[in-house]
Amino acid sequence: MTTQRQPKKSQEEVIMSLHRYFRYVNYLSAAQLYLKENFLLETELKPEHIKERILGHWGTVPGLNFIYTHLNYLIWKEKCEMLFIAGPGHGAPAVIANLFAEGTLADFYPELTRDKQGTEKLIKMFSWPGGFPSHSNPGTPGAILEGGELGYSLATAYGAVLDNPDLIAACVIGDGEAETGPLAAAWHSNKFLNPKESGAVLPILHLNGYKITSPTIFGSMDNEEIRKYFEGLGYDPLFVAVSNQQSVVSGQKEEASKKNILFPLTRGEGGLLETNYEEKNQKSTLPGSLSTHEQMISTLEAAYQKIRSIQKSARSSQKPAHKPAWPIIVFRSPKGWTGIKELHQKKVEGSYRSHGIPAQNPHHDTSEFEAIKAWLESYKIQELIDREGKPLPDITDYIPERNLRMGHNRHTLGGNVRKDLKLPELRMYAVDSDQETLSGSTTVAADYIRDILKLHDAEANFRFFCPDETESNKLQALFETTSRAFTWPLQSYDENIGPAGRVMEVLSEHTLQGWLQGYLLTGRHGMFATYEAFAMIIASMVDQYAKFLKQSSRIPWRKPVSSLNYLLTSVGWRQEHNGYSHQNPSFISNILEKHGPFSSVYFPCDINSMLVILEDCFKRTNAINVIVANKNPMRQWLTIEQAREELRKGLGRWDWIDPTGSENPDIVLCGAGDIMVQECVAAIELLKQHAPEIKLRFVNISELTALGIGDERLPLAMDNDAFYHYFTKDKPIVFNFHGYPGTIKQLVWGHESANRFSIHGYQEEGTTTTPFDMLVKNKTSRYDLIIDIVFRLLDQNTIERKKGLQLINFFEQKLKEHATYIVEWGKDMPEVE
Numbered sequence: 001m002t003t004q005r006q007p008k009k010s011q012e013e014v015i016m017s018l019h020r021y022f023r024y025v026n027y028l029s030a031a032q033l034y035l036k037e038n039f040l041l042e043t044e045l046k047p048e049h050i051k052e053r054i055l056g057h058w059g060t061v062p063g064l065n066f067i068y069t070h071l072n073y074l075i076w077k078e079k080c081e082m083l084f085i086a087g088p089g090h091g092a093p094a095v096i097a098n099l100f101a102e103g104t105l106a107d108f109y110p111e112l113t114r115d116k117q118g119t120e121k122l123i124k125m126f127s128w129p130g131g132f133p134s135h136s137n138p139g140t141p142g143a144i145l146e147g148g149e150l151g152y153s154l155a156t157a158y159g160a161v162l163d164n165p166d167l168i169a170a171c172v173i174g175d176g177e178a179e180t181g182p183l184a185a186a187w188h189s190n191k192f193l194n195p196k197e198s199g200a201v202l203p204i205l206h207l208n209g210y211k212i213t214s215p216t217i218f219g220s221m222d223n224e225e226i227r228k229y230f231e232g233l234g235y236d237p238l239f240v241a242v243s244n245q246q247s248v249v250s251g252q253k254e255e256a257s258k259k260n261i262l263f264p265l266t267r268g269e270g271g272l273l274e275t276n277y278e279e280k281n282q283k284s285t286l287p288g289s290l291s292t293h294e295q296m297i298s299t300l301e302a303a304y305q306k307i308r309s310i311q312k313s314a315r316s317s318q319k320p321a322h323k324p325a326w327p328i329i330v331f332r333s334p335k336g337w338t339g340i341k342e343l344h345q346k347k348v349e350g351s352y353r354s355h356g357i358p359a360q361n362p363h364h365d366t367s368e369f370e371a372i373k374a375w376l377e378s379y380k381i382q383e384l385i386d387r388e389g390k391p392l393p394d395i396t397d398y399i400p401e402r403n404l405r406m407g408h409n410r411h412t413l414g415g416n417v418r419k420d421l422k423l424p425e426l427r428m429y430a431v432d433s434d435q436e437t438l439s440g441s442t443t444v445a446a447d448y449i450r451d452i453l454k455l456h457d458a459e460a461n462f463r464f465f466c467p468d469e470t471e472s473n474k475l476q477a478l479f480e481t482t483s484r485a486f487t488w489p490l491q492s493y494d495e496n497i498g499p500a501g502r503v504m505e506v507l508s509e510h511t512l513q514g515w516l517q518g519y520l521l522t523g524r525h526g527m528f529a530t531y532e533a534f535a536m537i538i539a540s541m542v543d544q545y546a547k548f549l550k551q552s553s554r555i556p557w558r559k560p561v562s563s564l565n566y567l568l569t570s571v572g573w574r575q576e577h578n579g580y581s582h583q584n585p586s587f588i589s590n591i592l593e594k595h596g597p598f599s600s601v602y603f604p605c606d607i608n609s610m611l612v613i614l615e616d617c618f619k620r621t622n623a624i625n626v627i628v629a630n631k632n633p634m635r636q637w638l639t640i641e642q643a644r645e646e647l648r649k650g651l652g653r654w655d656w657i658d659p660t661g662s663e664n665p666d667i668v669l670c671g672a673g674d675i676m677v678q679e680c681v682a683a684i685e686l687l688k689q690h691a692p693e694i695k696l697r698f699v700n701i702s703e704l705t706a707l708g709i710g711d712e713r714l715p716l717a718m719d720n721d722a723f724y725h726y727f728t729k730d731k732p733i734v735f736n737f738h739g740y741p742g743t744i745k746q747l748v749w750g751h752e753s754a755n756r757f758s759i760h761g762y763q764e765e766g767t768t769t770t771p772f773d774m775l776v777k778n779k780t781s782r783y784d785l786i787i788d789i790v791f792r793l794l795d796q797n798t799i800e801r802k803k804g805l806q807l808i809n810f811f812e813q814k815l816k817e818h819a820t821y822i823v824e825w826g827k828d829m830p831e832v833e
Contacts, residue, residue: 009397011294013394014073014297014398015291015293015294015297016394017394017395017397017398018069018070018073018293018297018398019293020384020392020394020395021069021072021101021391021395021396021398022065022066022069023379023380023384024101024379024381024384024385024391024395025065025068025069025094025097025098025101026061026062026065026097026338026379027376027379027381027384028093028096028097028100028101028119028122028123029058029061029062029065029093029094029096029097030058030061030093030339030375030376030379031123031376032056032093032096032097032122032123032126032127033054033055033056033058033093033126033127033357034050034051034054034362034372034376035049035050035051035123035124035376036049036050036051036052036124037049039119039120039123039124040116040119040120040381040382040385040389041376041377041381041382042382045372045373045376045377047362047363047369050362050363050369050372051128052363053127054357054360054362055126055127055134055357056090056092056093056126056127056134056356056357057090057091057093057134057355057356057357058093058336058339058354058355058356058357058358059090059208059210059335059336059352059354059355059356060088060090060091060094060174060206060208060335061090061091061093061094062094062333062336062337062338062339063206063208063331063333063337064086064088064091064094064095064172064206065094065097065098066242066296066331066333066337067170067172067204067206067296067331068084068094068095068098068406069098070293070296070297070300071084071170071300071406072098072102072398072399072400072405072406073297073300073398074297074300074301074304075400075404075405075406076398076399076400076401076404077301077398078304079400079401079404080166080168080304080404081166081167081168081404081409081411082167082168082169082170082404082406082409083142083144083160083167083168083169083170083406083409083411083412084142084169084170084172084406084407084409085144085145085153085156085157085160085169085170085171085172086136086143086145086147086153086172087145087147087150087152087153087154087171087172087173087174087177087183087206088147088150088172088173088174088176088177088206089135089136089146089147089148089149089150090134090135090147090355090356091136091147091172091174092126092132092133092134092135092136092140093126095136095140095142095143096122096126096132096136096140098407099140099141099142099407100112100114100118100119100122101114101391101395101396101399102396102399102400102405102406102407103396103399103402103405104141104142104405104407104408105122105141105407106118107141107402107408108141108557114390114391115388115389115390116385116388116389116390117389118389119385119389120389135147135148137548137551138548138551138552138555138558139551139555141407141408141412142405142406142407142408142409142412143412144156144160144412144414144517144518144521144522145517146544146547146548148544149540149541149544150174150176150177150180150183151177151180151181151182151183151186151510152182152183152186152510152513152514152517152541152544153171153172153173153177153183154171154173154183154186154187154189154201154203154514155182155185155186155189155510155511155512155513155514155515155517155518156171156514156515156517156518156521157169157171157201157203157518158186158189158192158193158201158514158515158518159514159515159516159517159518159519159520159522160199160411160518160519160521160522161193161198161199161200161201161518162193162198162199162463162515162518162519162524163197163198163460163461163463163519163524164198164199164411164522165197165198165199165311166199167199167200167409167411168199168200168201168202168304168307169199169200169201169202169518170202170204170406171201171202171203171204172204172206173203173204173205173206174206174208175205175206175207175208175209175216175217175218175219176210176211176212176216178205178216178217178218179211179216179217179218181510182508182510182511182514182541185506185508185510185511186508186510186511186514187203187230187233187235188233188506188508188511189201189511189515190233190234190235190324190326191234191486191487191488192485192486192487192504192506193326193487194314194320194321194485194487194499194500195310195311195313195314195315195321195324195487196311196314196315196320196321196499196500197460197500200307200310200311200326201326202303202304202307202326202327202328202329203235203328203329204328204329204330204331205218205328205329205330205331206331206333207219207226207330207331207332207333208332208333208334208335208336208337209332209334209335209350210335210351210352210354210355211352211355212352212355212356213352213355214352215352223239223241223330226239226330227239230328230330231325234323234325234326234488235325235326235327235328236306236325236326236327236328237327237328237329237330238299238302238303238327238328238329238330239299239329239330239332240292240295240296240299240329240330240331240332241331241332241333242292242332242333242334242337296331299329300329302327303327303329306326306327307326307327310324310326320487320498320499321487321499322489323487323488323489324487334349334350335349335350335351335352335354335355336348336349336350336351336353336354336355336358337349337350338378338379339354339358339375340354340358340359340371340372340374340375343358343359343367343368343371344367358371359371359372411522411523412521412522413557413558413559414520414521414522414523414524414559414561414562415523415558415559415560415561415621416523416559417522417523418523418524418559418560418561418562418621419459419461419523420619421452421456421461421462421525421562421618421619422452422455422456423452423455423615423618423619424448424451424452424455426448426611426612426615426640427640428451429444429447429448429607429611430607430608430611430639430640431444431606431607431608431636432636432639433606433608433636433637433638433639433642434636438633438634438635439606439607439633439634439636440474440607440631440632440633440634441604441606441607441609441610441629441630441631441634441674442473442474442475442567442569442610442629442631443474443475443477443631444607444610444611445475445567445610445611445614445629446474446475446476446477446478447477448611448614449464449475449477449478449527449614450477450478450480450481450482451481452618453478453481453482453502454481456525457481460502461523461524461525462502462524462525462526463502463503463504463516463519463524463526464478464502464503464504464526464527464529465503465504465505465512465515465516465526465527465528465529466503466504466505466512466528466529466530467505467506467507467508467509467512467530467531467534468505468506468507469505469529469530469531469569469570470484470503470505470529472570473529473531473567473569473570473631474569474631475529476496478503479495479496479503482500482501482502482503483496483497483498483500483501483502483503484496484497484498484501484503484504484505485497485498485499485500485501485502485503485504485505486498486499486501487499509530509534509535509537509538510537510538510541512528512530512538513528513538513541513542513545514541516528516564517541517545517564520561520562520564521548521561523561523562524562525562525618526562526565527565527566527567528564528565528566528567529566529567529568529569530566530567530568530569531568531569531570531582532568532569532570532571532572532584532585532587532628533570533572533581533582533583533584534584535566535568535587536584536586536587536590539586539587539590542564542590542591542624543590543594545564545624546594546598546599546624549561549598549622549623549624550598552622553598553622560621560622561621561622562618562621563617563618563620563621563622563623563624563625564623564624564625565617565618565625565627566587566624566625566626566627567627567629568587568588568626568627568628568629569629569630569631570582570631571585571628571629571630571673571675571738572584572585572762572766572774573630573673573675573738573771573774573775573780574630574631574632574675574771574774578768579766579767579768580766580767580768583762583766583774585628585738585739585740585762586739586740587626588601588626588628588704588738588739588740588743589739589740589742589743591624591626592704592705592743592746592747593746598622598623598624599623599624599626599705600623600624600625600626600703600704600705601626601628601703601704601705602617602625602626602627602628602702602703602704603628603629603672603673603674603676603701603702603703603704603738604627604629604674604702605637605638605671605674605677605700605702606634606635606636606637606638606643606674607636608636608638608639608640608642608643609637609638609643609646609647609702610627610629611640611643612640612643612644612647613627613647613702613703614627616647628673628738629674630674630675634674634675634678635678635681637654637677637681637700638652643702646700646702647702647703649706649722650701650702650703650704650705650706650707651699651700651701651702651703651706651707651726652699652700652702653697653698653699653725653726654698654699654700655697657681657684657696657698658684658688658695658696658697658698660695661694661695661696661697662695662696662697662698664695665695665696665697665728665731666694666695666696666731666793666796666798666799667694667695667696667697667731667732667733667734667789667792667793667796667798668696668697668698668699668726668727668728668731668732668733668734669683669684669696669697669698669699669734669736669785669789670698670699670700670701670727670733670734670735670736671698671699671700671701671735671736671737672700672701672704672735672736672737672738672744673736673737673738673739675738675775676736676737676738676780677700677736679736679775679780679781679782679785680698680736680782680785681698682782683782683783683785683786683789684696684698686782686786686811687786687789690807690810691790691799691803691807693799694789694793694798694799697728699726699727704743704747705747706718707744707747707748708747723751723753727753727756729753730756731756732756732758732789732792732793732795732796733753733756733757733758734758734760734785734788734789734792735757735758735759735760735761736760736761736780736785737759737760737761737762737780738761738762739761739762740761740762741759741760741761741762741763743761744757744759744761745757745759758788758792760778760779760780760784760785760788761778761780762778762780763777763778763779765777765778766778769822770822770826770827770828771828772818772822772828772829772832772833773818773819773822773828776815776818776819781815783811783812783814783815783818784815786807786811787808787811787812790804790807790808791804791808817829818832
């Protein structure tokens, strides 16, 4: 059976259909905010038909509807693959209305049929318990960004199109959102997008002039200022504008005479601003002029052709593209367009008063109710639907085919297109568990990741993200097989950088996080390495992403995506010259405070532990994994097999350190973090020399949620029997932790053994000093551990008092010797080094 081709329509008929679709989705959007009954205005609207709790926002909605309307037409016409990202999170009513109008919602929610019953359910569901929330979320088909926390839309869009050569991400950016730091940095993503191998982003700056209560920066700029701004960023700005005064169309390449053409507007049917267009008569009265619809049609087409031209040129040439000027559309429309014009003698449409709910008190204010009534009636919904409540055929004429609808874009369900990562054999990188061998974990990790890149060279579905610290973190082996991505001009002496690079480096953690999120949610794999102290820059972004994953796991049509993997290096304990500003382990605490079932924090104690942890993280899905590792050479403790077994449980008893004492210890020493483990083992060795009668057990923590005692939220949480196997039933526990002591207290809080823990960790003490002095300042050094151990043994009457006091005095004297030595020599004592 063949599909009958639609008869060719005139330009006026096309615009008529688009305009009526625009009216339809505007009505659906406004009705979602207000109505709980009489959804299609079949009877006269009354106050009792309006929701008691009126939630949501209106100001950005009509502009989003207009953009979506015309993107649909472009896709229908060009048969192109496009996804939609709405930066203004408050525009959810528009996204939902368009997904309903194009028929996508019914494919995921069968009760939301495009008829009277489905329309009524849709309108009532918005911001209603059990319905759609006020922001796009994983329950919104086609969404890979919630948008509630502003600033992340553009970076996410760029991440989505990396290595997706046919995909275009249409990214709508609110002019308020454009003021955020993350968004401002994300504009530079165009310098990293290689048109040979990746798709394209079409940014659409939705410029309606106002934030919650004040004008936006871009709203106060004229077109020429905006043009210069974006041209300086390397874009080709195209303008479409709608206002009560004028409509403007212009583009970078147009002659000067066309840069500021004015088109008078008239008030049209349905309360809409129209450009000399009489829908009622179904004919154009535009002698030589463009309507607002025609402007958007022609501008989107120009942008699309510019994108395809850049890609065609790059893909047919052996030379890299030289500063391709990607198009950006600046769309001016009044805030709250088509809504209430004036209320209480104050301007609403075109002002900040339309940002949220323009009329919030219709149940008690007659004038507000009448304004809402007139507003909803102005769309004349009954003219747009048939007796069954279905939109009339001409309204849906230019909705794309099912597989091309933005709500159905296959990339937005990344779990459906994801392929497992090919991983090298770990034995190729393993080292002997020789405690005298000094090797760096990140150096060997780089070899492993380098070879993952090699295995995926043809498939191109793995990238490495890092803020200009790849070599600083001793991961330079990656450059043996790839380079840093960059498409703008380079100097002859620049190294390891070029258009085809798969290492994404930019000094904006927000942009990197957005890139990686977009990359993962569209079905690929990646890793983010950064200095430990500055991971907190993206902590809120990660929390938003974790919420997205949590909600996704409850939605059956959202299949698991690859894990979000972090490698935190340049840890505060070895910050060397950087000083106090580079000392902050807060990211660990932030991750553990939330989303236990899929958030894990790993502390590899050596190279083999690092390898098995990397392998495990790359195999996981719907997870957030944080690996914390010192980049400097360290001693090696475990074989690959021992490391695997320890990771399976999340912790391990190192009985081989003191085989006799570990069986029935006087005290348990525990470490989490490679440097902390080093100090624990050093403390045990010293105690063996000075007090061999003390029986010790050492426990290494490789995955921190293993300590979530009795907490079913955590993947490796222990029951009491397992806990006693490691920590005994009654012996003191001295814990040396990489991060804040409060993090461990939170994990063991409420357990009957919590009072047995003495926790050492980062106490916010630091400066530019020696590595060992950092440990001393925070009381995590081997000497501080020994002093604490002896005090606890004295409390237990496990050690003879005189001997115990002698030991304490001896190691306190060691701390004094250390303080004197580093001031005189500028380095740690030889016995420490």
